[in-house]
Amino acid sequence: MNLFRLSKGFITEVHRLFALFWWESSDVEKRLHWGSWDKLCESKNDGGLGFCDLSLFNQAMLAKHCWRFIKWPNSLVVRVIKGRYFPTSDFLHATKCSSDSFVWKSFMWGRELIEAGSRWQIGNRSSTLIYEDRWIPRRHSFKVQSPRVLGRDAKVRLLLNTSAKEVEAILSIPTGSNLDDYLLWHFEKDGNYSLKSGYKLG
Known part of the structure; x- marks a missing residue:
């Protein structure tokens, strides 16, 4: 499962x-x-009884593996899978193919849950794309909703202004870090994916 x-x-x-x-x-x-x-x-x-939906639980369990692919990219298992399925990109940008194995297609389904619940934590603001990446800390949409005023490849460090709806969320992001921007799970305080919060999001 x-x-x-x-x-x-x-x-x-x-x-x-x-x-x-x-x-x-x-x-x-x-x-x-x-x-x-x-x-x-x-x-x-x-108002329900909290019975387990096996489809959602199945996806949440697969997403846990996907989170490991992202957080431990140098592990032996991830390097082997990377060599076969995404040799020139990272796991988040790996593409699907009709000839892929059933296991890999299953992981791609699990990745959909990771994409729905993860966002980038801003560090030195050097790698996160303003409009393409998920980085604004709010519950339902982590992407910028304001009209584009900068190019598609603009990084967060170039953000000049935004809509009033997003100002509060953006201002809540800690600044001054020298760390690279990194992916975190929005629905856990420590930023790490958990089966419980993944199932709940699903």
């Missing part, structure tokens, strides 16, 4: 078995279902 994307048919069948167990039903005797499976999978804070 943490190396392959499970098929929709398999997940549907497992969810069906969960539901039969929960409602104490069988193929012979049917009992009343008090809510849809999607509703049962919603978090308790949202």
Whole structure:
């Protein structure tokens, strides 16, 4: 489950078995279902029962591997995979191909979750692109929403002005660091990806 994307048919069948167990039903005797499976999978804070959605959990587990690809690019496993699938780029910019293995396609699906929940932490402002990269610390969109006034390849250090909606978020970014800009997971205080927050985001 943490190396392959499970098929929709398999997940549907497992969810069906969960539901039969929960409602104490069988193929012979049917009992009343008090809510849809999607509703049962919603978090308790949202009125559901917090049941695990296997598809989202599967993606969150694959995303954990993807986070390791990003954070430990010099490990032996990552170097082997890089040599096969993205020899001239980094993992975040690796491309998909129809001839790729099923495992690699599964990782590409997990990467979608990383892209949805990660953003760049600004350090020396030398590498993060203003309009293309995700770097503004706000919950729903990490990209600049203001009209473009600079070129596509402009870095954060060249940012001159922005809309009033983004000023507060941008001003909250610590400055003065000599470290390179680095990727962090927005939904954890320490900036590292966790299965729990990845599943919740999914």
